[in-house]
Amino acid sequence: MLHLGCVTYNLLKDWDLETIIRNLEAAGYEAVELRTGHKHGVEPSLDEAQRNRIRERFQKTKVRLLSFGSTCEFESPDAEVRRSQVEIGKQWVDLAHDTGAWGVKVRPNGLPSGVPMETTIENIAASLRELGDYGTGHGVEIWMEVHGPTTQNPPVAAAIMKATKHPNVGVCWNSNPTDVVNGSVKPSFELLKPWIRNVHINDLSSSYPWRELFTMLRDSGYERYTLAEVSPESKETERFLRYYRALWIELNQAC
Numbered sequence: 001m002l003h004l005g006c007v008t009y010n011l012l013k014d015w016d017l018e019t020i021i022r023n024l025e026a027a028g029y030e031a032v033e034l035r036t037g038h039k040h041g042v043e044p045s046l047d048e049a050q051r052n053r054i055r056e057r058f059q060k061t062k063v064r065l066l067s068f069g070s071t072c073e074f075e076s077p078d079a080e081v082r083r084s085q086v087e088i089g090k091q092w093v094d095l096a097h098d099t100g101a102w103g104v105k106v107r108p109n110g111l112p113s114g115v116p117m118e119t120t121i122e123n124i125a126a127s128l129r130e131l132g133d134y135g136t137g138h139g140v141e142i143w144m145e146v147h148g149p150t151t152q153n154p155p156v157a158a159a160i161m162k163a164t165k166h167p168n169v170g171v172c173w174n175s176n177p178t179d180v181v182n183g184s185v186k187p188s189f190e191l192l193k194p195w196i197r198n199v200h201i202n203d204l205s206s207s208y209p210w211r212e213l214f215t216m217l218r219d220s221g222y223e224r225y226t227l228a229e230v231s232p233e234s235k236e237t238e239r240f241l242r243y244y245r246a247l248w249i250e251l252n253q254a255c
Helices: 017-027 048-059 079-099 117-136 154-164 186-195 210-219 237-254
Strands: 003-007 031-035 064-069 103-106 141-145 169-173 196-201 225-228
Touching: 003 064, 003 237, 017 031, 017 048, 017 237, 031 225, 048 064, 048 079, 064 079, 079 103, 079 117, 103 117, 103 196, 117 141, 117 154, 117 169, 141 154, 141 196, 154 169, 154 186, 169 186, 186 196, 186 210, 196 210, 210 237, 225 237
Parallel strands: 003 031, 003 225, 031 064, 064 103, 103 141, 141 169, 169 196, 196 225
Antiparallel strands: none
């Protein structure tokens, strides 16, 4: 019961919202994650009327507004910087609530030099707990992308989740090369399995063990979305979307 969606980074970054919805629906995609800074323009700066229009537009399509891809990150040793990032994250939660999105993606982006890893992990976890509390009150989940130098390593991401200990905070599996251990993603998947709430996938023709990942997702009872986060391979984006979906269907059938 896996579902296919798409992240606007990078494939759809130059399309406006109407083009995204129209072309994803035509290509058979079920959801979209709108990444900040792209042409769609769906940002926390929108007013109430604009937010209502976005919610209503998605209610008229088969494409779900799944999540927002923020760039909020909480690894700074500076408490004021972390505070600012949490407040920005809350703005994204408000936007998700108002437009009907399920989650907000945040990320670590590495570890600051000169700071013990355990200290940074707790700094990230404390920020995630606060944002998780805020999200709970608004019906919005918080998804930490497995991302960034060192922090993309599954043992580090798992340590952050263990320190966070919040039911409304999970991870976004990011299909990184660092997931693979001796040709398998099983050890990494088992580490992060309790917290997987969203999945980013990329080049399905690469050597990454996609069949193994899809099988483990299905066997674990995961019934959410796998979101294509890919760069354009040609100027024919609509054609590429159909090609990518065909690869995705074949992987599902083979698992």
